[in-house]
Amino acid sequence: xxxxxxxxxRDKSVALFEDESIDDLEMELSQDTxxxxxxxxxxxxxxxxxxxxxxxxxxxxxxxxIISEKIFPVLSELELENELEIYQTLIKISKQIKEQQKxxxxxxxxxxxxxxxxxxxxxxxxxSITNAKLPVDQRPTTSIATYIIYAETPKNLxxxxxxxxxxxxxxxxxxxxxxxxxxxxxGFSKLIKNLVVHTPDFQYPNIAILDTxxxxxxxxxxxxxxxxxxxxxxxxxxxDYLIWLADSENGLLVEPDLEFISSLNVNSEILIxxxxxxxxxxxxxxxxxxxxxxxxxxxxxxxxxxxxYDSPSKExxxxxxxxxxxxxxxxxxMDDSSDITEQIRNINILLENxxxxxxxxxxxxxxxxxxxxxxxxxIEHISAIVKEYSKCQSTMHLxxxxxxxxxxxxxxxxxxxxxxxxVQQ
Amino acid sequence: MKTDKINDxxxxxSKIMDEKCKEESIAEQLFDEFEYIVNEKLIPLxxxxxxxxxxxxxxxxxxxxxxxxxxxxxxxxxxxxxxGIYNPQKFTxxxxxxxxxxxxxxxxxxxxxxxxxxxxxxxxxQDQQIQCLNLSEKNVALTNGGYRELLNxxxxxxxxxxxxxxxxxxxxxxxxxxxxxxVIPENIDVQNKYYVSMIHAVDILIVQTKECNIDAIKNxxxxxxxxxxxxxxxxxxxxxxxxxxxxxxxxNYFNSLSEILDELSAxxxxxxxxxxxxxxxxxxxxxxxxxxxRKTALEKPLIDINDNLLFREDEESYKIVKNLQKEYCExxxxxxxxxxxxxxxxxxxxxxxxxxxxxxxxxxxxTYINKHIPMDKILFDFILKSSEIYKVFxxxxxxxxxRNDCKIYKQDFGKDAIINVILNDFMGDxxxxxxxxxxEKLQSDSIFYKRKKxxxxxxxxxxxxxxxxxxxxxxxxxxxxxxxxxxxxxxxxDVTSTAKGYLxxxxxxxxxxxxxxxMDSLMDITEQERRLLADYGVKEAAFQIAEGLYNG
Numbered sequence: 001x002x003x004x005x006x007x008x009x010r011d012k013s014v015a016l017f018e019d020e021s022i023d024d025l026e027m028e029l030s031q032d033t034x035x036x037x038x039x040x041x042x043x044x045x046x047x048x049x050x051x052x053x054x055x056x057x058x059x060x061x062x063x064x065x066i067i068s069e070k071i072f073p074v075l076s077e078l079e080l081e082n083e084l085e086i087y088q089t090l091i092k093i094s095k096q097i098k099e100q101q102k103x104x105x106x107x108x109x110x111x112x113x114x115x116x117x118x119x120x121x122x123x124x125x126x127x128s129i130t131n132a133k134l135p136v137d138q139r140p141t142t143s144i145a146t147y148i149i150y151a152e153t154p155k156n157l158x159x160x161x162x163x164x165x166x167x168x169x170x171x172x173x174x175x176x177x178x179x180x181x182x183x184x185x186x187g188f189s190k191l192i193k194n195l196v197v198h199t200p201d202f203q204y205p206n207i208a209i210l211d212t213x214x215x216x217x218x219x220x221x222x223x224x225x226x227x228x229x230x231x232x233x234x235x236x237x238x239x240d241y242l243i244w245l246a247d248s249e250n251g252l253l254v255e256p257d258l259e260f261i262s263s264l265n266v267n268s269e270i271l272i273x274x275x276x277x278x279x280x281x282x283x284x285x286x287x288x289x290x291x292x293x294x295x296x297x298x299x300x301x302x303x304x305x306x307x308x309y310d311s312p313s314k315e316x317x318x319x320x321x322x323x324x325x326x327x328x329x330x331x332x333x334m335d336d337s338s339d340i341t342e343q344i345r346n347i348n349i350l351l352e353n354x355x356x357x358x359x360x361x362x363x364x365x366x367x368x369x370x371x372x373x374x375x376x377x378x379i380e381h382i383s384a385i386v387k388e389y390s391k392c393q394s395t396m397h398l399x400x401x402x403x404x405x406x407x408x409x410x411x412x413x414x415x416x417x418x419x420x421x422x423v424q425q
Numbered sequence: 426m427k428t429d430k431i432n433d434x435x436x437x438x439s440k441i442m443d444e445k446c447k448e449e450s451i452a453e454q455l456f457d458e459f460e461y462i463v464n465e466k467l468i469p470l471x472x473x474x475x476x477x478x479x480x481x482x483x484x485x486x487x488x489x490x491x492x493x494x495x496x497x498x499x500x501x502x503x504x505x506x507x508x509g510i511y512n513p514q515k516f517t518x519x520x521x522x523x524x525x526x527x528x529x530x531x532x533x534x535x536x537x538x539x540x541x542x543x544x545x546x547x548x549x550x551q552d553q554q555i556q557c558l559n560l561s562e563k564n565v566a567l568t569n570g571g572y573r574e575l576l577n578x579x580x581x582x583x584x585x586x587x588x589x590x591x592x593x594x595x596x597x598x599x600x601x602x603x604x605x606x607x608v609i610p611e612n613i614d615v616q617n618k619y620y621v622s623m624i625h626a627v628d629i630l631i632v633q634t635k636e637c638n639i640d641a642i643k644n645x646x647x648x649x650x651x652x653x654x655x656x657x658x659x660x661x662x663x664x665x666x667x668x669x670x671x672x673x674x675x676x677n678y679f680n681s682l683s684e685i686l687d688e689l690s691a692x693x694x695x696x697x698x699x700x701x702x703x704x705x706x707x708x709x710x711x712x713x714x715x716x717x718x719r720k721t722a723l724e725k726p727l728i729d730i731n732d733n734l735l736f737r738e739d740e741e742s743y744k745i746v747k748n749l750q751k752e753y754c755e756x757x758x759x760x761x762x763x764x765x766x767x768x769x770x771x772x773x774x775x776x777x778x779x780x781x782x783x784x785x786x787x788x789x790x791x792t793y794i795n796k797h798i799p800m801d802k803i804l805f806d807f808i809l810k811s812s813e814i815y816k817v818f819x820x821x822x823x824x825x826x827x828r829n830d831c832k833i834y835k836q837d838f839g840k841d842a843i844i845n846v847i848l849n850d851f852m853g854d855x856x857x858x859x860x861x862x863x864x865e866k867l868q869s870d871s872i873f874y875k876r877k878k879x880x881x882x883x884x885x886x887x888x889x890x891x892x893x894x895x896x897x898x899x900x901x902x903x904x905x906x907x908x909x910x911x912x913x914x915x916x917x918x919d920v921t922s923t924a925k926g927y928l929x930x931x932x933x934x935x936x937x938x939x940x941x942x943x944m945d946s947l948m949d950i951t952e953q954e955r956r957l958l959a960d961y962g963v964k965e966a967a968f969q970i971a972e973g974l975y976n977g
Contacts, residue, residue: 040428040431040432040435041428041431043435044431044434044435044438044582047438047584048582048583048584050588051584051585051586051587051588051589052585053540053585053587053588053614068480068484072480073478073480076475076476076477076478076479076480077477079475083475084472084473087472087480160588161560161588162588184435184436184438184439185439185443186435186438186439186442186443187442187443188442190442190559190560190561190588190589191442191560191588191589368745369745372741372742372745375739375741376739376742378736381733381736381742382733382736382742382746383729383732383733384726384729384730384732384733384746384749385733385742385745385746385749386962387726387729387937387962388726388749389960389962390937390960390961390962391726391935393933393957393960393961394932394933394934394935394961397933398933
């Protein structure tokens with residue numbers, strides 16, 4: 001972590017990071033005035049707005065009760081191959097429902113998560129592809145997961161800890177993401193869950209780019225590291241697609257990155273982007289990309305492509321056109337998997353297929369055992385097969401019973417989400 | 426508001442909202458490692474397994490982590506009697522402030538937060554400061570002045586402190602070292618990450634009678650005493666008394682809050698609350714118990730399989746039996762690999778929890794045992810589970826371990842005869858008749874105890890009606906054996922259709938005897954049921970079908 005020094009600037013104690021000089025600070029703080037910083041009362045008012053708590057009831061309770069009390073116990077009895085995947089999807093949906101405000105703001109858009117370590121250059125990269133102006137020097141302590149979406153009129157919204165949506169002018173945005181921390185060492189990342197930046201300059205109306213906090217920093221104490229990691233993971237798990245950034249200075253995709261990507265369980269193909277490409281020769285970059293491709297292939301990771309990119313010049317150095325193709329593909333995708341009802345429908349299909357597969361495998365086993373049983377001359381000598389046969393019958397019975405229960409519970413879940421959708425509309 | 430006041434509030438807020446990591450205590454570092462192993466190793470391992478009730482297990486272990494963290498964040502409540510005060514602010518604030526917090530902190534109003542809980546504990550030295558647990562889960566020290574500014578601003582400007590803090594802790598000379606108070610405001614955020622853990626920590630709850638709501642009290646999982654004050658109707662009193670009796674909560678009525686505080690200050694009894702080794706092991710053993718059941722079920726068919734392989738009836742059947750042998754052996758190997766990995770993780774976690782406890786000079790053994798949670802029940806269940814698990818997964822010193830746990834139980838909770846029965850059953854030793862009688866008569870809700878009783882039915886001389894009664898009281902899905910026992914019980918009373926239902930269920934769950942009982946009992950069975958019985962390997966049913974086919 002960078003060292004912070006506190007200096008006196010116009011009778012205020014102001015934070016100065018180790019890579020900054022007092023002149024930088026003077027220039028930065030004096031260039032433009034910010035009412036939230038110049039007038040402490042406005043600053044406090046801004047904090048107050050983010051802290052407002054509704055006494056609303058949790059709409060998710062019914063959903064959670066069904067999954068935890070009805071679906072999970074039956075699910076664990078069934079011993080399905082992709083049980084964990086189904087469990088994770090249901091948990092993800094539950095989280096999505098809890099973030100209804102976010103869903104409303106992002107409705108119909110595919111979420112493209114951008115992840116990577118702290119110094120991977122995420123904000124620079126996002127600014128270069130969206131033409132937004134995210135502050136590029138966010139410290140881990142000030143970083144808030146931010147969505148960038150297309151809109152005719154620019155505006156900034158914040159989704160608070162208590163799921164309220166508040167509008168932020170540019171000064172408030174600047175203060176929250178950056179300057180408040182500089183002046184008061186006061187971070188908003190725990191008060192604001194997400195920022196949503198609407199910009200007319202982003203060319204992909206069906207995509208919401210998600211800028212997440214970096215997940216690791218070598219000199220960080222374990223607890224903080226784990227918290228940041230957990231936060232980045234939580235945010236990125238909600239994404240439909242993923243761009244993973246890595247610093248080309250590192251030479252390759254490091255092991256913690258690979259582990260982290262695996263833990264996200266992303267279903268779609270991932271685009272790997274090596275940033276700061278101008279700092280390396282093309283030959284080096286080619287090597288890095290080839291090595292990365294080999295590593296990912298060996299790990300059976302679904303990859304859309306690996307490219308080298310230079311954010312300041314907005315230029316793809318290696319793998320020209322891949323980034324644009326990737327964005328076009330997402331933007332034109334007809335897949336409606338971000339819709340909750342659709343997600344539940346998909347789980348239903350997955351469950352039906354799994355149950356059917358288990359049934360047919362079991363049926364085949366029963367048949368083959370049956371043939372042996374019919375042909376035998378001394379059934380006492382194959383008592384193990386008799387017992388296996390009756391065990392298969394018993395498993396089939398339980399499979400049918402639990403399968404029925406599970407599908408009924410899933411139907412209940414589907415009607416709840418439809419009901420919620422109706423209320424929302 | 427004056428600018429300098431606003432600046433003061435901003436300074437306090439910036440302190441509270443500080444997310445930078447501070448140096449952690451050794452206990453906190455150890456707990457970080459503990460949580461890391463739980464989240465990164467244990468939960469993913471369980472998630473991938475086919476263990477019964479794994480989701481409940483994950484929930485239990487995650488909740489336990491939160492409960493432990495609360496004590497680490499507020500170590501001053503360790504080994505004190507935690508007294509919760511439900512505070513509907515406007516009526517009680519002033520009194521609480523004057524009785525519990527130091528005069529220098531008392532304001533005209535708003536000395537206690539209206540939206541987050543405040544722990545008030547004994548002042549151990551003059552350097553102790555007010556602490557605020559912020560949302561980054563870091564304890565931030567505040568000066569009395571800073572605290573007063575913040576609380577005053579929060580009250581007058583309606584600033585919700587739940588958005589910046591999980592809770593405050595205040596040292597006070599007015600509180601004795603054996604107690605600590607937690608003030609729970611009416612407007613507390615129940616979504617607060619530590620709300621549930623905080624109410625779990627409460628031993629004694631003080632509530633005004635008109636605010637007393639049984640549903641809310643139910644959430645105080647480890648409440649031992651309830652102190653109510655104010656007028657109460659006969660009807661409400663009856664209802665509360667009834668609930669408290671059932672929940673084993675000691676209830677006391679007072680005229681005023683002041684009277685309760687007098688009574689409490691005269692009481693100097695502390696409560697040992699920060700011992701989690703046995704609680705943790707008890708949770709871990711749920712999975713081990715499930716594994717032991719699975720392993721036994723997998724080993725059972727191997728007897729027949731190995732026996733059949735001696736005959737080599739024909740090539741085709743030999744191949745199938747050989748494959749079955751391979752299949753079962755692989756399943757057992759996988760189970761054993763999982764067991765080894767799980768056991769190693771559990772051992773590491775137990776070791777860590779012991780190290781954390783030692784940071785507070787707590788060595789959990791017979792003389793030092795958690796008195797806040799129902800350790801009697803936890804340890805009893807643990808012994809019952811161990812006695813089953815060690816039979817299937819014998820460890821180097823299973824006998825010694827079980828003996829030691831039994832010794833601790835006897836030392837703390839008595840019931841020697843009951844424990845002797847469990848121990849003797851495990852060791853294969855002869856049982857004393859008087860011990861068995863006491864074991865049979867024990868009143869306990871433990872499903873493990875009930876199941877042990879069923880296993881020892883012959884020694885306990887239980888009739889089928891006794892067994893049925895026990896089974897009815899088991900609050901869990903029934904096993905094949907239990908369904909078979911119920912079926913036999915109904916059969917005795919000629920309730921054949923119910924009996925048949927239970928017996929068929931038992932058969933489907935692998936209870937072979939259940940099928941023979943149906944055939945032997947001359948029950949009316951349909952052709953379809955006969956086929957079903959034959960499918961489940963009931964010889965007599967298969968014979969009857971074959972006979973029918975033979976006779977045309």
